[in-house]
Amino acid sequence: MYWSLFLILIPFLGAAMLPCFKDLRGQLILNIAVGFLSLLGSMMNYLAQRSGETLICQLGGSSIFTPTLRLDGLSALFGLFAALVWLVTGIYMYTYMQREERPLSFTVFHLITLGAVQGVFLAGDFVTLLLFFEIMTVASFFWVIHRRDRESMRAGYFYLFLGIAAGLCLAGAIALLLVSGVTTELGIAALLPTDTALFGWAVILLFLGFGIKAGMVPVHIWLPMAHPVAPTPGSALLSGILIKAGAYGMIRTGQLVDWGLGGLVPWLGTLVVILGVATMLLGVGLALLQGNAKRLLAYHSVSQMGYIILGIGTALVLGQGAYGVSGAIFHSLNHALFKSALFLGVGIIYLGTGELNLYKLGGLWKKYPITAICMLIAAFGITGTPGLNGFISKSLLHHSALDVALSGNPIMVWSERFFNLVGVGTTASFVKLIGLMFFGKQKTKLKEGAGEGPFLASGMVLLAVVMLIIGTQPQLILNLFVIPATLAAGVSDISHLTHISFFESTAVWDMLITLAIGATFFAFGMKTHLFHYQPPGWLSLEVAGWQFVKAYKAVELGASKMYQSPARLVTRGLRRYYRRLMVVNRRLDYEGGGIFNNLNFSNLNTDVFLILTVLAALALYYLTVLITGV
């Protein structure tokens, strides 16, 4: 599978070739071409591992570092969807980037990040994964700061620093893994670490590192800041694919602990479930309060990542829970599709109106019919309407949540209840997004040349078609993609998955009831102005982050004062001592009497005198040692 390396190298080469094109259109077409090649390569990857075998290749290397690539169902699937979304954003960029400033810089980093993301999904051990993970963080940082205004710089710093912290966590985790006697290979379950405590810490650091990238509460703070400020293709990819790199890492970590079997880290499952539920609730709660379309979508990314984390958590609690793992994988893909479609749609509206505030938009469906339909499909997808893709993955996750709730453990029971509550919130906020944007009265004037160009719309249509196919043919997709990926993720018993039927009347009714409650809740919220509620500042974690920085600065100031005052005292004392020595020296030189008359110190300066003093003291000490014989 050495040719898989080209999947990583071609985007890098493309990025290097981009500046050779003087013409912007030429650059953007090259960008599309690379996206297309990447998709082709990913398809070949998928076909290569079709038979279910795992392909591994080691690239040269040495005793310190042997880069390893690994291709199995899971990595092929994630790589395939990454390439698809990249191609779509590439097509979209053809129109979008002609109206954005500094298109070349964005396009270069678009391609570099593609190579890095493919590298993350193809990595065969944690070190190789970390290599591409760091490149991905740095390259996508330039998306976030693309606008160069104050807000985006702030978001960019948060993104980069948290990304670097994630990388450091992973580095620490790798060291811990090696020391606890486990190999750093990906895709296998760790067999009996020699030191269980260190192994536990390694797993925590892995979850923390990948969790930062995945937008897990409480380290999600970068996400709602960074996603809205990037140019639209960047937002779509950040929300669509890059946070899935975190989810991918979490799934691989789950596989490392054999999904909770063997009892190496018995507390892990419950912890992850709690984190997942917290992520879901916080994301959806804050999303409801957003007026800015992109921020609303960003908070929904947090919330939907919560579903994925919950899936991983329930699988850990159950011990190789097939529903949880497959649900997490499936939901990652679905979220990649609908969230990037939604961001692209919002971007089209933004190009035409220059407005992201939902309360100032309205009645745009006449001007943007294709966008309206595609966004509606995507919104149905994300809310889990039967017939669309989100319903399928949410059903899997719900099965898993129900399974753990059977144990009667209150945490698990409540997590199942919250699961439904989050569904209600999701529906309400998407009714709000679509309703305020496309229906009602038009409030904003359109710019000249506003509308859906063929390039803008075709990408979205492509995504909508894929969503519809998944939604109507779930069994096919499940057998073709998700079950092999679940097997590759280390779940051996998939008998539940092979004869699951999604369109049972109870499940469909449950979902429909959720939708209805959500819509009612939206109407209620609009009437009572609930959505304009501003939570107190201390609740917001961004503010908390800044408070932390402020607190640190205060502590640092205090600490440095505390250090400096004694340090100054010591310095002053030393200086006084030194001056006295100089006086003594001068006396010896010029005013000495008695024995000192015979000694001539005039050619020794004070520094050498200092040295002699030290030596004399040491000699004295040594003599005492010699005499007393200690």
Added chain:
Amino acid sequence: MSIAFVIAAILSTALGSLAVALLSREEKGLRNGVVVGSALLGMILVWHLGFAIPSGVYPEISLAIASLSLKLAVDPLGLTYGLIASTLWVFASVYSIGYLHGDDKQKQYFTFFLLSAGITLGLAFSGNLFTFYLFYELLTFATYPLVVHSGTKDALQAGTKYIKYSLVGASFILAGIVMLAFGTGGILDFASLPTALAGLPLGRLVVIFFLFLLGFGVKAAIMPLHGWLPAAMVAPTPVSALLHAVAVVNAGVFGILRTVYSVFGADLVQSMGVRPFLLLICSITILMGSLIALRQDVLKRRLAYSTISQLAYILLGAFLLHPLALAGAILHMIFHSTLKIVLFFSAGIVAEETGYLKVSELSGVGRVLPLTMGSFGLISLGMIGMLPLSGFWSKYYLLRGSLVTGSWPLLVVLLVSGILNAFYFIPITVSAFSGQSELLPRKRTRLVWLMLAPTLVLAILGVVLGLWPGLTWPLVHAVVNQFFIL
């Protein structure tokens, strides 16, 4: 391979220095040729010695003077230091020619520049403590004229500070050597010291150990002995780059590595029970260095504090007394030198081209000097310890070493220090590229490409070593093998 290569390597640079001193002030072309030529010759000779590592046969020569003897010997640890110094000296001499173009004290500068190269190599290949001490003291005196090069009041003050710190430190070493010689009956050879020391009372050994630590700690800039290093940043940039990121500070670190492994031996240090204290000092230096660097506005001072923090990483690896940690220390010695020198080189180019010395003034400089600031940004990622830069691998081995020896708090120290590095390095690059400025490139009176070329080559080397860290493995493996039975 014979010892003649070692002597030739030392002499090539020392004689080069003599030639520069004898040449007339006006013969610039010839002088530049001699500088680069002799540095290059020195490098080639040391590399020739380096390629003999797999054979495992190391030559030595000793010349007895009264009861003491001057001894030159090759061993993997010395070779590591020699290879780093001689290689980077070539880059720095090319950079210096570009940097000092038009300076009227070039002759003085290059004379001492080459002399310090010879002394550094002598230090690297010293075979006993006496020779080591001799070259260590000589290094202080040979580098003093370089520090005070500009002749301003600040520079002279900094020079005096440097001399005071170094000489007082060296006097502690001398005291240690005297005590040691009394105890062992005159044995000062690195090869036979650890066994000779084994019988001495532990209390006395601890005293000797701390004398050495204090002495070498000055040049290794362990807190609180670091004061001279930020002050010495008034020196010309190539001096700061080579001496205060590579040769002089590494001489201190090298001295401590020698003390721990060649003089006392890992077992003896372990039995002295001083390890927790040493690790604590290193951790404090690592964290405090980074925290102070955060508040520095002058770019070179910020780099100096970063150096203080990073040198403590090497010492940390040395004091952990474990093969993995020692490998980390050696790797960090190699990688930190090659990375930090790029940062200094870039800072020098920025200062020369724009006249800006402060971080707060750098906004928008990246547009004018994209390659310079680009390499700065890339390499600063390596200082944080991010792949694909080489800095990751040394941290990785240090992390493993500290975990294997059960010192898990060091994991926290290393990770926190990594993020602190990010805090003070990243904003420099980001503001350089994103900030607004109406800066125009200054008229290029200097040979910029002579400064830029070494910077870029070393920046690429940082990535190459990051992707193929195994290139350094023969050396590192030999050093670890020298002191631990694997």
